[in-house]
Amino acid sequence: QSVLTQPPSASGTPGQRVTISCSGGSSNIKSNYVYWYQQLPGTAPRLLIYRNNQRPSGVPDRFSGSKSGTSASLAISGLRSEDEAHYYCAAWDDSLSGLFGGGTKLTVL
């Protein structure tokens, strides 16, 4: 069981807005940056959001991140079929280790 808790699944229809939550604690999310990664089937993860709400170049602005206290969320607007993937939140923990959330499988209906 991961220290960073994500819902195992999420879904939406094309064009819809979906959010994926990530719940942690005072030693990780509250005191450190949150990152989000997208993993398409059979591929390496891809950085989607860094430092809570920053997008790397090449990531569409349909993806946005936010953080409040011990929780963070990833929002995807204008959902597209190619967004179907696993999404992972991540953060450093002050116990001196990195952490990943358990992952959320997003299905585009």
Next chain:
Amino acid sequence: VQLVQSGAEVKKPGESLTISCKGSGFSFTSYWIGWVRQMPGRGLEWMGIIYPGDSDTRYSPSFQGQVTISADKSISTAYLQWSSLKASDTAMYFCARGGSGDWNYRDYFDYWGQGTLVTVSS
């Protein structure tokens, strides 16, 4: 920026193994390099990171003592090593580039290798 990992491995329990991750297109000694495990059908697990510039290494408590992370800065290559494999080590292992600077070990992974599949079976 590229991280190219060594090929898939099939090993028996008790055997030793070292897999590699060669970086190019950036200053290998100035960035942390991390290792991430993904067991079949499971999520990502942060294993540890190394700063090739001075070999400073941080391990997740879950992996401390189970694996060894090292680097050879002269050939821009990081390594993940097991001395005695178990069936439960069967997984895909990814290397990834972390933060820039020896103080920046908390940062995100922005470039990833293609993964190395390790299968341990008798």
